[in-house]
Structure formats: structure tokens, C-alpha cells
Amino acid sequence: MENQRAHYKIKDLIQLIVRYGKPKLKLFTLGIILAIVGTICSLAITNQIRLLIDASVKSNGYSRTIIILICLFVFNLILEVPANFLLGYVASDAVLNLRKQLWRLITTLPRHFFKQNESGVIASRVLNDTQTIYSLIASALPQNLTGLISLVGAFAMMLILNWRLTLIVLGIVPLLALVVVPLSQKLSVISRLLQAALAETINKVSQMSINDNLIKSFNREKFSQKMGYRGMQTLFGLNVRQLRVLSILNPLVSVLLLLIVFVIILYGRHSINQGQLTGGGLTAYFIYMVQMITPMTSLFSFFTSLKTVSGATDRIQNILTEKPENKNLNGIVVAHIQRIDFEHVSFKYPNSEQLILKDVSFTIRAGEKTALIGESGSGKSTILSLMEGFYLPTSGQIRVNGIPIQQLNLVELRGKLGYASQDIRIIPGSIRDNLSLGDQKVTDLQLWHALQVVKLDTLIRSLPRQLDTDLGEQGTLFSGGQIQRLSFARVLIKFPDFLLLDEITSSLDSNNVQEIMTALNILNQQYDISVLNATHNMHTIEGYPHVIQVINGQVKQFFKRI
Ligand SMILES: Nc1ncnc2c1ncn2[C@@H]1O[C@H](COP(=O)(O)OP(=O)(O)OP(=O)(O)O)[C@@H](O)[C@H]1O
Numbered sequence: 208m209e210n211q212r213a214h215y216k217i218k219d220l221i222q223l224i225v226r227y228g229k230p231k232l233k234l235f236t237l238g239i240i241l242a243i244v245g246t247i248c249s250l251a252i253t254n255q256i257r258l259l260i261d262a263s264v265k266s267n268g269y270s271r272t273i274i275i276l277i278c279l280f281v282f283n284l285i286l287e288v289p290a291n292f293l294l295g296y297v298a299s300d301a302v303l304n305l306r307k308q309l310w311r312l313i314t315t316l317p318r319h320f321f322k323q324n325e326s327g328v329i330a331s332r333v334l335n336d337t338q339t340i341y342s343l344i345a346s347a348l349p350q351n352l353t354g355l356i357s358l359v360g361a362f363a364m365m366l367i368l369n370w371r372l373t374l375i376v377l378g379i380v381p382l383l384a385l386v387v388v389p390l391s392q393k394l395s396v397i398s399r400l401l402q403a404a405l406a407e408t409i410n411k412v413s414q415m416s417i418n419d420n421l422i423k424s425f426n427r428e429k430f431s432q433k434m435g436y437r438g439m440q441t442l443f444g445l446n447v448r449q450l451r452v453l454s455i456l457n458p459l460v461s462v463l464l465l466l467i468v469f470v471i472i473l474y475g476r477h478s479i480n481q482g483q484l485t486g487g488g489l490t491a492y493f494i495y496m497v498q499m500i501t502p503m504t505s506l507f508s509f510f511t512s513l514k515t516v517s518g519a520t521d522r523i524q525n526i527l528t529e530k531p532e533n534k535n536l537n538g539i540v541v542a543h544i545q546r547i548d549f550e551h552v553s554f555k556y557p558n559s560e561q562l563i564l565k566d567v568s569f570t571i572r573a574g575e576k577t578a579l580i581g582e583s584g585s586g587k588s589t590i591l592s593l594m595e596g597f598y599l600p601t602s603g604q605i606r607v608n609g610i611p612i613q614q615l616n617l618v619e620l621r622g623k624l625g626y627a628s629q630d631i632r633i634i635p636g637s638i639r640d641n642l643s644l645g646d647q648k649v650t651d652l653q654l655w656h657a658l659q660v661v662k663l664d665t666l667i668r669s670l671p672r673q674l675d676t677d678l679g680e681q682g683t684l685f686s687g688g689q690i691q692r693l694s695f696a697r698v699l700i701k702f703p704d705f706l707l708l709d710e711i712t713s714s715l716d717s718n719n720v721q722e723i724m725t726a727l728n729i730l731n732q733q734y735d736i737s738v739l740n741a742t743h744n745m746h747t748i749e750g751y752p753h754v755i756q757v758i759n760g761q762v763k764q765f766f767k768r769i
Contacts (some may be wrong), residue, residue: 217513220520224344227308227527228301238293242353245286250360252279253494257368260487290349298345306337309523315531318597319557327410332526335406336519343516347509354502361498368488368495372474376467376496380503383463390456391507394449399515401445408438464500471496538616541608544623544704544737546572547594549762552603554593563589565760566603571739571753573704576731578748579741581757587741588628590757591707594739595626625703625736627695627711638667639674642697649700657699660726661692662719688719695723699730706730708740712747720747 224230255276262269310333313320321329365373415422415431422431471492478484484492547570554564563586571577579587592598593605596617605612607620634641642657643649654674658664666689670676678684685693695711706727712720724747730736740748748754756763 257491
């Protein structure tokens with residue numbers, strides 16, 4: 208996913224923002240106009256200050272100048288406050304749209320995307336990279352647009368006030384650039400390294416905190432501390448590097464600025480003596496110089512930060528080129544799944560050359576309880592994923608009620624399959640959120656019924672907030688077995704035609720296993736729900752007449768007399 212392009216194209220960033228951020232152009236134009244008029248206003252303030260000083264020196268009446276100056280101050284404030292807000296608002300809104308588009312697309316991507324990209328990396332794309340873009344377009348972009356006007360305007364006024372002095376000052380400015388440019392480039396490299404090191408350290412510290420159990424039971428607190436220290440030490444090293452550059456840069460810039468001030472005073476005094484400049488003119492000259500140099504430095508840091516944004520833009524664009532999963536929404540809908548057939552199915556994962564399933568054929572029928580057994584890594588979970596249509600076979604055919612899976616509407620198909628996996632899946636939120644997954648149609652009655660089947664109703668009724676109890680990070684409030692049963696209850700709420708179970712009893716004790724097995728029998732016999740149970744635990748499939756055994760990616764199907 209990482210794509211380091213050598214040259215940054217600002218066009219890419221603009222395209223990204225316009226296409227996905229859909230910025231409110233009218234508000235943006237209004238904000239820019241207000242900011243431009245505000246900048247012109249601040250240049251006029253400087254000129255008014257010049258008039259005021261000259262008027263007071265000559266003891267002329269200056270009340271009119273003061274009134275104009277106050278009006279300009281007020282006018283400037285009236286313009287710049289809404290301008291800043293509007294431009295910031297347009298940028299926030301554009302980044303919100305970009306984030307939503309990105310997140311919407313990510314949630315619809317096929318499974319292999321999530322297998323190939325770590326969750327932390329995906330989160331960083333959606334939040335950190337878009338935040339980098341936000342920082343640029345919310346402040347740096349408008350600041351530099353108006354800064355450009357301030358720079359040109361102030362420079363023009365300086366030329367008008369004293370063109371000779373301005374040419375001398377211009378001679379010193381490149382000296383300033385000579386110092387600032389390379390050092391600032393160094394600073395931007397360090398700040399990028401700091402960002403990366405910070406993200407890595409945060410990741411390590413949080414991983415170590417989540418695994419406190421493992422660390423404690425192995426008495427490896429020292430190892431955990433070292434993991435954190437390593438990242439912190441890297442951060443320290445980068446902070447020192449940053450400090451080194453800054454401690455050279457800041458005094459050097461101050462000295463050079465003082466040099467410019469010194470030259471202006473010397474030459475300004477000479478010009479005043481020659482009658483080419485007034486006292487007010489010299490003061491205004493200084494202010495104009497600040498109004499020219501400030502945007503110059505922010506323009507420079509804008510160009511260096513473009514590099515950071517370029518990386519973020521590339522990474523976001525790479526995600527945006529991914530194709531959403533084709534769920535074949537116009538495909539055939541089967542009312543009730545009667546049978547699923549694998550016909551000579553071979554399969555390899557998109558990122559791999561290895562055939563995981565080789566010429567696999569079997570049939571499972573409605574109403575039956577079928578066991579899917581095989582050694583770890585033999586391909587049981589892969590078979591379940593293929594049934595869900597997460598992947599298509601590399602060759603051969605999967606049929607549901609005789610219809611090739613490619614022709615089926617996958618949303619409808621998945622609606623009829625209840626998939627519970629060995630991995631405990633908890634989302635942030637309450638028990639209700641975890642069971643209904645945001646489906647408003649699910650009633651409390653259905654939730655309690657499913658909880659009763661998995662024998663968790665009594666426990667949850669005893670909690671003060673019952674279904675609204677927050678499950679906590681990764682369900683820390685419940686035991687592994689209870690969470691496993693909760694995820695089983697989640698599947699029951701779907702009331703599927705087929706239950707696809709992937710080692711759901713792996714973290715349950717024998718009592719719990721027995722209860723789940725009883726629940727499965729009730730579902731199968733009373734509610735006519737078919738069961739395909741992938742497991743290592745032969746005890747859990749004792750009553751299963753149909754067995755599919757996976758050996759090295761090939762299967763044997765047999766019938767067991769009970
Ligand atoms: N996304 C993937 N990309 C590439 N290879 C994969 C992927 N997922 C699984 N595999 C490989 O496919 C093979 C079968 O894995 P699978 O998870 O289906 O086995 P399993 O029988 O369910 O194992 P277990 O009982 O341990 O869960 C393994 O060799 C595994 O490494």
C-alpha cells in the first residue's frame with residue numbers, strides 16, 4: 208500500500224480534495240475574499256500609522272487619521288474573524304467528506320484487503336493521513352493565499368517608500384533564505400521521522416498494555432518496559448536532533464533579522480537626513496518588512512509540509528483505487544437454502560500461489576448436522592469463507608440450491624448464513640450493540656431469547672444496566688467463554704438457514720460446551736436450522752451423522768452411524 212512517489216504533484220492533492228472532499232466552494236470564495244480584503248486592510252493600517260506619526264511630528268491635526276486608523280482596525284477584525292472561521296470550516300467539512308468516503312469504501316472492500324493491511328495501518332490512513340491534509344488546507348493554504356497578497360503588497364509599499372533601501376534589503380533576504388531553507392528542510396525530515404516513531408511507540412505501548420496478562424504470567428515486565436523504552440529512546444534522539452537544528456536556526460535568523468533592521472536604521476537615517484523619507488515612513492517601512500517576511504517564512508514551511516502531505520495523499524489515493532466487493536445485488540435470491548455443493552473446487556488466496564483446497568467436492572443439505580474436521584491449517588476456515596462468498600473458487604464450482612454462487616445476491620445469501628468464528632469479535636459499545644450490530648429491527652425480546660439459548664440471560668439480567676452494559680475493551684468485563692457465547696447469540700439473532708461454526712467451543716469449559724451442544728440440537732431439531740460445525744474437538748460432534756474430513760486441502764465425506 209505504501210507508494211513513495213519521488214515528486215509531489217499538488218494537482219493530486221487538489222483533485223483528491225475536490226473529488227472526495229466536495230468543498231463548499233461558495234463559502235470558500237467568500238472566506239478568501241474576506242481574507243484578501245482583510246490583508247489589504249492591514250497594509251492600509253501600516254500606511255495610516257505612517258501618516259499618523261508624520262502628522263504628530265509636524266504637529267498637524269491628526270484626529271481624522273486616528274479615526275480612519277480605528278475604523279481600519281475594526282474593519283480588519285470584522286473581516287478576518289469570519290474569514291478564518293469560514294476557511295477553517297470549509298477545510299473541516301472537506302476532510303469530513305473525504306474521511307467518510309474513505310471509510311465507506313473501506314467497509315465495502317473484500318476480505319483480502321483486511322487480511323493484507325493491519326487494522327492500525329487502516330486506521331492511520333483514515334485518521335492520521337487525512338489530519339495531515341486537514342492541517343495543510345485549514346490553515347496553511349488560506350494563510351499562504353493571503354500571505355502572498357501581504358508579501359506582494361508590502362513589497363510594493365516598501366518600493367514606493369524607498370526603492371533604494373528596498374533593493375539593499377532584498378540583497379540580504381537571500382542570505383536569510385540560504386540559512387533558513389536547508390535547516391528547515393532538515394527540520395521537516397526530522398518531524399516526519401518523529402511522527403512515524405511516535406505512531407510506532409504508541410502501538411508498542413498499547414500492545415504491551417493489552418497483553419498485560421501474558422507479560423505478568425511470564426514475569427516479563429522488564430521485556431515490556433524495554434519495548435516501551437526503545438521507542439521512547441528513539442523519540443528522545445529525534446527530539447535532540449530537532450533541538451540541535453532549532454538552536455542553530457533561531458539565533459541565526461534573529462541575527463540576520465537584526466542585521467536587516469540595522470541596515471534599515473542606518474540607511475533610513477541617511478534617507479531622513481536627505482529628505483527622502485519621513486519618520487513615519489521609516490516606521491511603516493519596518494512594519495511592511497514584517498508583513499513581507501512573515502508570509503515568506505510561512506510560504507516556505509508550506510512547501511516543506513507539502514512533502515509530508517504528498518505521502519498522505521498517495522496512501523489515501525492508493526486505497527481509493529481499491530474496488531469494493533461485488534455483492535451482485537441484482538443476483539438471484541434463494542428463499543431458503545436447501546443444499547450447498549462444492550464441485551471440484553480448488554482455491555488459492557489472492558496473495559498466494561499455494562493451492563489451499565484441491566479438487567474438493569461435497570454436499571451439505573438443509574436440516575442436517577455436518578461436522579467439518581481436519582488438522583489445524585488443513586483448510587476448514589477457508590471452506591467456510593468460500594461458502595460466505597468472501598472469496599470465489601480458483602476453479603470448480605460452489606452451488607447453492609444448484610445455482611452457482613457467482614449468480615447469487617451475496618447480501619441475501621449472507622443473510623441466510625450464520626457465521627460464528629473462533630476469533631472473539633467484540634465491537635466498542637454495549638451488549639445490545641454487540642448483539643444487534645446496529646440493526647434497529649432487532650427487538651429486546653429477540654435479544655433475550657438468544658441470550659437464554661446461550662445461557663447468559665440470568666447473568667445479564669443481574670447487571671444494573673442489563674443490555675446497555677458496556678462490554679469494555681475487547682470484552683474485558685466478561686470471561687472468554689462468556690464472550691464466545693455472546694458471539695454465538697449474535698448469530699442466533701439472525702435466525703439463519705445454516706449455521707457455519709468455526710471452532711466456537713474452543714474457549715469453553717466442558718459444561719459450557721455441553722450447553723452449546725444442547726442449544727445446537729434444539730436449533731437443529733426444533734427450528735430446522737442446519738449446522739456445519741468446523742472443529743478439532745471430536746467430543747462436540749459426537750451426535751453428527753455427516754462428516755467432512757479435510758486432509759491436506761482435499762476432502763473425504765462420509766456418513767457415520769450414530
Ligand atoms: N488470507 C490468507 N492468505 C493466504 N493464506 C492463507 C490465508 N488464510 C489462511 N491461509 C492459509 O490457508 C491454510 C488453511 O487455513 P485455514 O485457516 O483454512 O485452516 P483451518 O483448518 O481452519 O485451521 P485451524 O483449525 O487452525 O483454524 C493455512 O495454510 C493458512 O496459512
